[in-house]
Structure formats: structure tokens, C-alpha cells
Amino acid sequence: MSLQFNKSLSGGQYRFILKPGLSNRIRKAGRKKIVFVEGYDDEVIFEILYANHSDKVHFIDVSLGGEDTGGCEEVKQHLIACIQNIPNKKCFYGVIDRDLKTDQEVKAERGNPCILRPSFRSKFFLTKGST
Amino acid sequence: MKLLRLYIHNSGVFQNTLIDFTHHGEPQDLICLAGVNGSGKTTVMELIFNLINFINPALSAQNLFFDRLRPNVLTWTDFAQLDLLIEDKVLSLVLGDKENIQTNSQYTGKQSFIIENEMKNLIKYFENQVVKTPEEDKDESSFIKRLTGVQEIERFANRKIDRIEEDSVKPLIEKVEKTYREEEEDILENMPSVHFLNAHDREIRDIRYSSIPQEKRKYKIAHRYNPNKDDLKKTLVFYDYAHTTKFNDLKDWVNEHVLVGKSIKRIDRPHFQVVIETSKDKKKHGLELLSSGEESLLILATQLYLSASKQVIFLIDEVDQSLHPEFQERIIKLIKQLQKDKGCQILMSSHSEIIWNAFEEQEIIDLTANGDVI
Numbered sequence: 001m002s003l004q005f006n007k008s009l010s011g012g013q014y015r016f017i018l019k020p021g022l023s024n025r026i027r028k029a030g031r032k033k034i035v036f037v038e039g040y041d042d043e044v045i046f047e048i049l050y051a052n053h054s055d056k057v058h059f060i061d062v063s064l065g066g067e068d069t070g071g072c073e074e075v076k077q078h079l080i081a082c083i084q085n086i087p088n089k090k091c092f093y094g095v096i097d098r099d100l101k102t103d104q105e106v107k108a109e110r111g112n113p114c115i116l117r118p119s120f121r122s123k124f125f126l127t128k129g130s131t
Numbered sequence: 132m133k134l135l136r137l138y139i140h141n142s143g144v145f146q147n148t149l150i151d152f153t154h155h156g157e158p159q160d161l162i163c164l165a166g167v168n169g170s171g172k173t174t175v176m177e178l179i180f181n182l183i184n185f186i187n188p189a190l191s192a193q194n195l196f197f198d199r200l201r202p203n204v205l206t207w208t209d210f211a212q213l214d215l216l217i218e219d220k221v222l223s224l225v226l227g228d229k230e231n232i233q234t235n236s237q238y239t240g241k242q243s244f245i246i247e248n249e250m251k252n253l254i255k256y257f258e259n260q261v262v263k264t265p266e267e268d269k270d271e272s273s274f275i276k277r278l279t280g281v282q283e284i285e286r287f288a289n290r291k292i293d294r295i296e297e298d299s300v301k302p303l304i305e306k307v308e309k310t311y312r313e314e315e316e317d318i319l320e321n322m323p324s325v326h327f328l329n330a331h332d333r334e335i336r337d338i339r340y341s342s343i344p345q346e347k348r349k350y351k352i353a354h355r356y357n358p359n360k361d362d363l364k365k366t367l368v369f370y371d372y373a374h375t376t377k378f379n380d381l382k383d384w385v386n387e388h389v390l391v392g393k394s395i396k397r398i399d400r401p402h403f404q405v406v407i408e409t410s411k412d413k414k415k416h417g418l419e420l421l422s423s424g425e426e427s428l429l430i431l432a433t434q435l436y437l438s439a440s441k442q443v444i445f446l447i448d449e450v451d452q453s454l455h456p457e458f459q460e461r462i463i464k465l466i467k468q469l470q471k472d473k474g475c476q477i478l479m480s481s482h483s484e485i486i487w488n489a490f491e492e493q494e495i496i497d498l499t500a501n502g503d504v505i
Binding site: 002003004005006007008009010011012013014015021023024025027028031082 | 138139145146148149150151152153154159162167210230231233318461484487488491492493494495496497498499
């Protein structure tokens with residue numbers, strides 16, 4: 001056999017996502033950058049803030065409109081799962097609230113590669129090739 | 132007949148891609164292709180349709196589909212192999228070099244191949260010489276045109292086809308060949324076939340001045356819905372006079388599951404009209420007054436109902452086209468029910484979240500991964 005079919009496409013691409021409905025929200029985003037947010041209000045606010053870039057960025061409320069649990073741990077969990085299971089082809093981000101974290105707690109979290117400073121927001125959403 | 136795998140080498144957006152329609156190696160009855168525009172959904176369907184045509188022992192230029200505006204998918208594909216499960220055997224249909232065929236260890240001794248290596252160039256040549264005759268050559272004599280066409284058909288007939296046949300698969304191929312020769316109507320329902328319903332063809336045409344079909348149905352391994360030949364009105368009028376029981380079953384099923392607020396009342400035979408009656412005020416009208424969504428829904432439902440069986444594969448491109456969310460819910464519900472009742476395999480493509488939500492995650496093949504991020 002001289003040809004190697006090294007790219008395999010099959011069903012169940014998002015089977016690692018256990019929340020029903022979330023995989024189709026990701027699918028709906030097509031090739032846009034995906035940003036997980038904690039709840040429905042966040043999704044609405046970010047959609048308004050980034051209305052001019054809605055063709056490039058897709059916000060997904062991890063609580064699915066309040067039907068399921070949301071919050072920062074859910075955002076982190078889905079973000080890590082997507083980055084680990086769908087390498088290279090899609091860009092995933094998460095936005096979590098600072099809540100009542102102290103400056104030290106925030107500083108400590110910056111070591112995590114998934115955490116970006118607020119000032120990076122507009123850059124990372126819209127800069128081509130950003131990771 | 133069920134789809135197992137499709138290997139594609141250099142065809143549109145696909146370079147070296149294996150599309151696996153199975154779940155843990157077993158064929159799936161309902162599959163949805165998702166993906167952004169340009170990710171290759173229609174290419175996959177066109178490849179499947181054209182490769183299944185290789186089973187046709189009388190395949191020639193006359194029974195290939197040609198489009199003046201779009202070259203046949205086989206002409207811009209370097210290699211493709213479609214693995215089909217028929218009964219418990221695998222038949223692999225190959226476009227390209229024999230050296231590149233893909234064997235599957237799961238089916239050792241049960242996998243046969245039909246390999247067409249000259250087909251690509253023959254189709255390309257036929258398209259250039261006959262199908263795409265330029266406007267300025269209109270004055271060329273029809274005799275020369277016909278002669279060119281005949282010569283090309285002869286070239287098709289004389290092409291080399293490689294076959295690697297396991298003894299276990301031979302009876303199946305012989306059965307198909309026999310059916311093509313004999314055209315026995317009563318065995319049509321148990322024969323393998325693929326039905327392709329293209330997104331842009333699901334509409335009702337004006338057939339007032341054309342004749343309704345009177346000839347016996349002929350077995351075709353690969354059938355593409357043709358809005359003229361398979362027109363909904365023609366089909367319903369024909370079934371009313373030729374297969375009355377089947378027509379009445381279809382009418383009852385359509386009135387119960389497909390149409391809302393209206394029903395098929397009867398066929399007005401003298402005027403070749405399908406009479407639709409509204410439930411509320413009992414007004415009567417023809418099929419022409421159905422909305423485009425109702426048309427699309429009714430065409431799909433009718434084609435599925437009349438052709439579905441265990442050996443049939445349906446390819447439905449953009450199943451949600453022209454359909455309101457309510458109708459999308461309705462079409463997916465009836466497709467799932469029909470699949471369950473008749474045991475056919477249905478591969479559809481859709482951009483709709485409503486349609487996706489009706490599938491299990493393993494039944495959705497997302498081709499977006501085939502493209503680049505934006």
C-alpha cells in the first residue's frame with residue numbers, strides 16, 4: 001500500500017464532552033474562535049461587547065442558558081478538555097470572573113497557561129494565529 | 132448495503148483522508164455530516180454516489196451524471212475507495228491505481244474490489260468533447276456531434292476494469308448483474324441501491340405538458356433524484372393508477388406524519404392533478420400552492436417512503452434546506468422513524484443545530500476539522 005491515509009474523520013469528535021448540547025454549540029461555531037464563559041449573563045455581555053467581531057469569535061455559556069451548572073470550574077474543565085482533545089485545529093479560550101480573589105491569588109494563577117491578563121482580551125480574540 | 136469507510140486522496144479539500152462511517156467498526160444507520168461551507172460535505176456524497184455506480188455492470192457515459200457547470204467529482208479525484216458492507220461481505224469500489232487499494236483485516240477473505248482506473252480520464256474527455264460543447268460551436272453539424280458521442284460511448288465500453296473477487300462476494304455481484312439484465316420489478320425492493328437527493332433539486336417543476344411515466348420501473352444501483360423525471364406530481368399520479376394500494380398507504384402516511392393543516396385528498400385523474408385540501412376551511416388546491424418548505428418536506432418524505440429498504444442507502448444533502456425549525460423537527464422525526472421501520476441507511480448533511488441535536492455524538496461526522504481556523 002503506497003498511500004497513507006493519515007487523517008481520519010469519524011463521528012464522536014466531541015465525545016469527551018459529557019454535557020449534552022455543548023458539543024453542538026461548539027460545532028455551531030464552525031471555524032470561529034471559541035470562548036467559554038461562566039453563565040448566560042456573561043455570554044450576553046460579551047456578545048454585545050464583541051458584536052462587531054461576531055464572525056470571528058463565538059461565546060459559549062457553559063451553563064447552557066442556566067439549564068446546567070456553570071461557573072469558573074466548568075469553564076476551566078471544558079477549556080482544558082478541548083485543548084487536550086482537539087489540538088491545533090481550533091482555538092479555545094475561557095473567560096472567568098475575578099470574583100473576590102486577592103491580588104496574590106490572581107498573580108499565582110498567571111502561571112497557568114490558560115490565564116491571560118484582561119488587557120490581552122481584544123488582542124487574543126482577534127489577532128490572527130494567536131494561541 | 133451499508134457504508135463503512137471512504138478513503139480519499141487529493142479530491143478538493145481532502146488530501147489523505149479516511150472518513151469512517153462506523154462506530155467501533157460496525158455500520159451506523161443514521162449519520163450526519165456537519166461542517167462549514169466548503170468543508171467537503173457534498174464532495175463526500177458525490178464520491179459515494181459515483182463510486183457505487185461502479186457496481187453497475189452496464190456503466191457507460193449514458194448513465195453517468197453530467198453537469199455543464201461543474202465537472203464530475205471523479206475527474207478531480209486522484210484516488211478514492213468506498214468500502215460497502217453487503218450482507219456480511221465487503222465490496223470496495225475504487226477509483227485509481229490498483230497498487231493503492233486498502234485492505235481491511237477485519238474482512239479477510241470477504242473483501243472484493245472493483246477498480247476503475249481509466250474512468251477519470253474517460254469522463255474528463257467526454258465532458259470536454261460532448262457535454263461542454265462551446266456556444267460558438269453550435270453550428271457544428273449534429274451528425275458530427277452524435278458521432279463524437281458514439282465514439283466516446285464506445286471508449287467507455289472498452290475500458291479496462293480490474294476485479295479482485297473473493298468467491299463469497301461473487302454471488303452478490305452476479306445477482307446485481309442478473310437484475311440489470313432481467314429488470315424484474317418484483318425483486319427491486321431487495322436489491323442494493325443508493326438514492327441521492329441533492330439540495331437544489333427538491334422542488335416541484337412545471338410538468339403540465341409532459342407525460343407521466345408509463346414504463347416499468349428499471350433497477351438502478353445509483354439513483355439521483357431528478358426534479359423532472361421524479362417530479363412529485365408525476366410520482367403521485369403514477370402510483371395512484373399503477374400501484375393503488377401503495378399510493379393509498381403513502382397518502383395515509385403523508386397525511387398523518389408529514390403535512391400540517393392540510394392533506395392529500397385525492398388524485399384528479401382527468402386533469403393530472405394532486406388535490407390538496409386544507410383542514411380548516413376545506414379549500415382545495417394543487418401541489419403548486421405548497422410553500423417551498425412543504426414541497427421539500429413532501430418530496431423527501433415521498434422518496435424515502437417509496438424506496439426505503441434494508442439494502443438502500445439514502446444520501447440527503449442539506450436536509451434542513453428551506454425548512455422552518457418546526458419542519459426540521461418534523462423531518463428528522465419522520466426520517467428516524469422510517470429508518471427504524473425499513474432498516475435503510477441514511478447519510479445526510481446539515482447546518483442546523485436542531486438536526487444535530489437529534490443525533491448521538493458518534494453519528495455526527497464534523498468535516499470542519501478538515502479546514503483551517505479563521
